[in-house]
Amino acid sequence: MGALAESYKDTLLEPQHIPLDYGSVHTLPDSHVWLDESNESPSGVHSTGPPLIDLADPDAERLIIQACETWGVFQLIGHGIPTKLMEAVQSEAEKLFDLPVDQKMKALRSPGGSQSGYGLPPISPFFEKLMWHEGYHIMGSPIDHAKLLWPNDYQGFCDTMVHYRSQLKALTEQLICIILKSLNINPEEVAWLKESQGLSIGLQLNCYPACPDPTRAMGIAPHTDTSLITILQQSKVSGLQVFKDGAGWVLVQPVLGAITVNLGDFFHILSNGVFTTVRHRVVATQVRRLSFAYFYAPPGDFIVSPVLSKDFGEVPRYQTLSVKEFVGIKGKHFEKALSVIQN
């Protein structure tokens, strides 16, 4: 199923690491109070956000590379993902998160197992407080878990998710080719791009329930993605913020029909630190917000080695290691993982 299935597999999920029955909670419990960390730099919210790029623009490739260097995130239109499909994913996910909590608990992610299923973000054990979040992760076939949720009516959900995943795969690989070429790597020579064998692909459905006290809660704590790139579909409700040096936390304002593209840790290492692995978080909101994140990483045995050149530097800033090894280091050291492998 790929190396990402092993992410955070040794982080200890305690009994409290299960989502609350959010519908029945009307004040923020102490377990979920992050004080005003989620509000630490309100000024940043007013800065201009990451660029909006049209993939059909003749200049798109240059703009994408520029965004990889400066922001590590951009919004994309002209991406070819059908609006109908994006809407279908939204409505299937709504149907899922609308289920009574007892029903959702039947598909609870099992500790030590693969990442699939219902639960809090796997990074939860790194924090003292809990996030105002419930998620559902799909890795490999969605059928087994969906059957637990809807014993007689799982096909529509599964077909939609599988169709969405395959459309996103094609788009993701198109973007990866553009970025690899800028690193002087010939995509034709990258075996996993041609054969798709052993790739790590995960589709995470995120739900941030309506929060009674959003400024003191946290949707998803700051993190970088353990991926090459992540494709994110935000709903109309804003909440995603990215950290930009000099500006602080900057809102990624949802744009109708656009998708958000994040660079993850592996492109940062491959580019010898020139492309940004964007640190981001999600603030809690007064109204429910859904988002869908598609994570793409190379096979576990792929060796990630910084590209060296005049443009990317002649001295490697990071150690060479396999995807699997980095996933292990991330699971242990989380936000410090990149500094652990720094030369």
Ligand SMILES: C=C1C[C@]23C[C@H]1CC[C@H]2[C@@]12CCC[C@@](C)(C(=O)O1)[C@H]2[C@@H]3C(=O)O
């Ligand atoms: C495919 C992936 C990427 C994972 C690990 C594995 C399965 C779940 C993903 C997320 C989804 C929610 C945020 C995050 C930070 C988390 O807690 O779980 C992500 C994490 C990562 O990007 O590291």
Ligand SMILES: O=C(O)CCC(=O)C(=O)O
């Ligand atoms: O909800 C969002 O906009 C972002 C979610 C996210 O960062 C993730 O799933 O890794």
Ligand SMILES: [Fe+2]
């Ligand atoms: Fe993320």
